[in-house]
Amino acid sequence: MTKILIRGAKVLGGEPQDVLIDGETVAAVGTGLDAGDATVIEAAGKILLPGLVDLHTHLREPGREDSETVLTGTRAAASGGYTAVFAMANTFPVADTAGVVEQVWRLGKESGYCDVQPIGAVTVGLEGKQLSELGAMHDSAAGVTVFSDDGKCVDDAVIMRRALEYVKAFGGVIAQHAQEPRLTEGAQMNEGVVSAELGLGGWPAVAEESIIARDVLLAEHVGSRVHICHLSTAGSVEIVRWAKSRGIDVTAEVTPHHLLLTDELVRSYNPVYKVNPPLRTERDVMALREALADGTIDIVATDHAPHPHEDKDCEWAAAAMGMVGLETALSVVQQTMVETGLLDWAGVAERMSFKPASIGGLAGHGRPIAVGEPANLTLLDSAYRGVVDPAGFASRSRNTPYEGRELPGRVTHTFLRGRATVVDGKLA
Amino acid sequence: MLHLSGGSPRTPGHLISAADLSRDDAVLILDTAEEMARVADRPIKKLPTLRGRTVVNLFFEDSTRTRISFEAAAKRLSADVINFSAKGSSVSKGESLKDTALTLEAMGADAVVIRHHASGAPYRLATSGWIDGVVVNAGDGTHEHPTQALLDAFTMRRRLIGPDAGLGQDLSGRRITIVGDVLHSRVARSNVHLLGTLGAEVTLVAPPTLVPVGVESWPCEVSYDLDQVLPKSDAVMMLRVQRERMNAAFFPTEREYARRYGLDGDRMARMPEHAVVMHPGPMNRGMEITAEVADSDRCTAVEQVANGVSIRMAVLYLLLGGSEPAVTNNATARTEENK
Ligand SMILES: [Zn+2]
Numbered sequence: 001m002t003k004i005l006i007r008g009a010k011v012l013g014g015e016p017q018d019v020l021i022d023g024e025t026v027a028a029v030g031t032g033l034d035a036g037d038a039t040v041i042e043a044a045g046k047i048l049l050p051g052l053v054d055l056h057t058h059l060r061e062p063g064r065e066d067s068e069t070v071l072t073g074t075r076a077a078a079s080g081g082y083t084a085v086f087a088m089a090n091t092f093p094v095a096d097t098a099g100v101v102e103q104v105w106r107l108g109k110e111s112g113y114c115d116v117q118p119i120g121a122v123t124v125g126l127e128g129k130q131l132s133e134l135g136a137m138h139d140s141a142a143g144v145t146v147f148s149d150d151g152k153c154v155d156d157a158v159i160m161r162r163a164l165e166y167v168k169a170f171g172g173v174i175a176q177h178a179q180e181p182r183l184t185e186g187a188q189m190n191e192g193v194v195s196a197e198l199g200l201g202g203w204p205a206v207a208e209e210s211i212i213a214r215d216v217l218l219a220e221h222v223g224s225r226v227h228i229c230h231l232s233t234a235g236s237v238e239i240v241r242w243a244k245s246r247g248i249d250v251t252a253e254v255t256p257h258h259l260l261l262t263d264e265l266v267r268s269y270n271p272v273y274k275v276n277p278p279l280r281t282e283r284d285v286m287a288l289r290e291a292l293a294d295g296t297i298d299i300v301a302t303d304h305a306p307h308p309h310e311d312k313d314c315e316w317a318a319a320a321m322g323m324v325g326l327e328t329a330l331s332v333v334q335q336t337m338v339e340t341g342l343l344d345w346a347g348v349a350e351r352m353s354f355k356p357a358s359i360g361g362l363a364g365h366g367r368p369i370a371v372g373e374p375a376n377l378t379l380l381d382s383a384y385r386g387v388v389d390p391a392g393f394a395s396r397s398r399n400t401p402y403e404g405r406e407l408p409g410r411v412t413h414t415f416l417r418g419r420a421t422v423v424d425g426k427l428a
Numbered sequence: 429m430l431h432l433s434g435g436s437p438r439t440p441g442h443l444i445s446a447a448d449l450s451r452d453d454a455v456l457i458l459d460t461a462e463e464m465a466r467v468a469d470r471p472i473k474k475l476p477t478l479r480g481r482t483v484v485n486l487f488f489e490d491s492t493r494t495r496i497s498f499e500a501a502a503k504r505l506s507a508d509v510i511n512f513s514a515k516g517s518s519v520s521k522g523e524s525l526k527d528t529a530l531t532l533e534a535m536g537a538d539a540v541v542i543r544h545h546a547s548g549a550p551y552r553l554a555t556s557g558w559i560d561g562v563v564v565n566a567g568d569g570t571h572e573h574p575t576q577a578l579l580d581a582f583t584m585r586r587r588l589i590g591p592d593a594g595l596g597q598d599l600s601g602r603r604i605t606i607v608g609d610v611l612h613s614r615v616a617r618s619n620v621h622l623l624g625t626l627g628a629e630v631t632l633v634a635p636p637t638l639v640p641v642g643v644e645s646w647p648c649e650v651s652y653d654l655d656q657v658l659p660k661s662d663a664v665m666m667l668r669v670q671r672e673r674m675n676a677a678f679f680p681t682e683r684e685y686a687r688r689y690g691l692d693g694d695r696m697a698r699m700p701e702h703a704v705v706m707h708p709g710p711m712n713r714g715m716e717i718t719a720e721v722a723d724s725d726r727c728t729a730v731e732q733v734a735n736g737v738s739i740r741m742a743v744l745y746l747l748l749g750g751s752e753p754a755v756t757n758n759a760t761a762r763t764e765e766n767k
Contacts (some may be wrong), residue, residue: 197447202640204641269548313556
């Protein structure tokens with residue numbers, strides 16, 4: 001088996017240590033380890049993290065292979081330091097049966113760049129009317145535990161209640177895209193000062209907050225757990241904070257773009273900034289950062305949403321919603337959370353690896369960097385500074401809001417069970 | 429060739445938003461429109477200024493009034509006019525704004541006058557690099573309709589100050605009330621910005637459901653009580669209210685709307701004697717305005733249409749303009765015409 005010695009990396013941002021990988025596992029952690037016949041990676045000054053886990057990725061396959069495939073999406077994930085991604089169910093066909101989730105899971109195995117854990121749809125065809133075969137998806141080879149109609153909200157309170165209750169039988173979780181549909185008809189951007197000026201249909205914060213409030217109360221009532229996708233407003237933070245203080249089993253995620261960008265950018269009418277939920281205000285951004293720091297928001301998830309050029313190179317209203325994010329997520333977190341002093345690297349590991357893996361019930365990921373653990377690792381050059389150039393993306397799509405922007409940090413190596421998927425910043 | 433001194437900072441050389449106009453540029457447009465208005469009084473209503481230039485009216489949304497107004501303006505300046513109605517053609521679904529723009533670019537359009545159902549489409553057209561020509565926003569979604577605001581300001585200046593006395597003047601200290609569906613109105617948005625730039629004090633009056641969230645950042649006051657505002661108004665602009673808003677619960681019934689926010693004879697009597705009533709048209713008589721008010725000589729709706737042509741001539745001239753003066757004397761103009 002191949003042996004690799006990572007020499008002198010700051011493990012979780014702590015003191016420099018050597019980490020020896022032997023085969024698929026970590027064989028030794030310490031200082032002054034003997035390289036022996038191992039390949040040595042000099043990692044002085046770099047940060048070693050557990051392989052990142054994304055609870056919210058759109059891989060588009062099956063159905064929209066022009067935007068992304070499992071292969072291109074997992075290559076993008078590896079480039080961004082991820083070793084596992086959860087693939088959202090809004091594909092064509094929708095991942096609402098054991099057959100489709102197994103197909104996605106198998107494509108992930110074949111890709112070899114990153115483990116792919118399918119998310120199953122809560123309702124048939126994401127239509128919000130009839131529960132999908134949640135149990136069958138859980139029992140399939142894919143072993144689905146996370147269910148979501150993401151892209152759409154499970155807005156019927158009874159369906160949501162039943163879904164929450166039903167998945168208790170096998171420890172599942174419902175991940176809600178919180179968007180009250182009537183309040184967001186024709187919505188194009190955050191409702192507020194900027195939308196009033198631009199004359200774009202408003203997506204009010206209360207449309208997110210009212211669903212979150214309802215769902216945490218439902219979760220409490222039926223004693224189940226709920227996960228809130230891409231929480232985006234200061235008000236949502238307060239509701240989740242209240243729910244947690246009350247002992248409700250709720251977890252929440254925030255995207256990198258909601259940690260950095262505001263609706264002021266929409267003044268450009270450039271659809272690269274069109275995303276759902278929409279970019280909010282500076283006040284929301286600051287509240288999200290604080291909530292991620294204090295643990296009210298549990299994790300960072302990318303909501304990586306690839307779209308082909310023609311779906312963005314048009315007028316705002318006609319453009320698709322979403323941004324790619326796998327390849328820039330860690331850099332944005334470094335800039336918004338680490339360099340602002342809100343979070344240390346151990347905190348980043350918690351929010352981008354340990355916790356997402358545990359919410360999603362994914363064994364073998366989000367594990368400590370310790371002897372005997374699977375060697376899923378990410379090595380980051382945090383001193384790096386560079387301008388984002390989407391031409392270099394591994395994703396099939398280029399719809400990044402960061403083009404031309406300087407972001408810190410660069411993943412130099414990613415290891416999936418001891419095998420390098422990224423070496424010196426390039427896909428292996 | 430941009431004649432506007434500052435132009436618009438975000439989209440230089442184009443007219444996308446009334447918010448982008450400086451006070452001096454706005455006054456220059458109004459003054460130029462006065463010159464253009466004189467042409468309409470001549471036997472031959474035509475200037476050679478834009479001979480050989482091509483103006484495309486690109487309409488993704490029906491608006492015969494606005495299209496004809498721009499067409500008349502361009503033709504009076506001797507431009508070649510192409511009307512491109514994208515509504516109902518392949519463009520409405522399959523073909524994108526970008527594809528259409530590339531076609532127009534290939535046809536050598538010097539100016540594209542665009543009306544689009546999507547807010548921001550003209551901005552996108554002007555900034556995306558798809559075309560080189562001048563872009564004039566003829567109404568985009570619920571965003572802006574800058575030439576409408578300019579013609580409204582022009583009408584107010586004529587009525588409240590007078591055509592010649594008004595030259596070089598803005599609307600400082602005038603109190604303008606805009607009544608109705610502000611939420612969905614690009615006319616209201618453009619007017620708030622332009623009238624503010626011209627020194628007027630603007631008050632919006634509407635039921636709270638038809639005022640956008642975020643309006644507090646606008647340079648105007650907001651009131652829900654029309655009767656209180658009328659006695660302090662120099663001009664009252666009534667916006668068109670679409671009856672379908674009722675079905676979307678923006679207000680309970682047409683009757684209730686008319687009762688609280690409609691302008692009838694009694695209400696008009698509460699306005700100062702010199703005050704005018706404006707309407708961008710087409711009017712819903714009996715809804716936002718009664719026939720009595722619409723047909724009174726205080727209502728400027730018909731002049732607004734005529735003024736629209738002068739304003740659009742001024743805008744096209746200033747954005748596309750030749751190096752020659754906009755208006756030469758009668759003899760020259762006639763000679764040009766007889767060539
Ligand atoms: Zn979503």
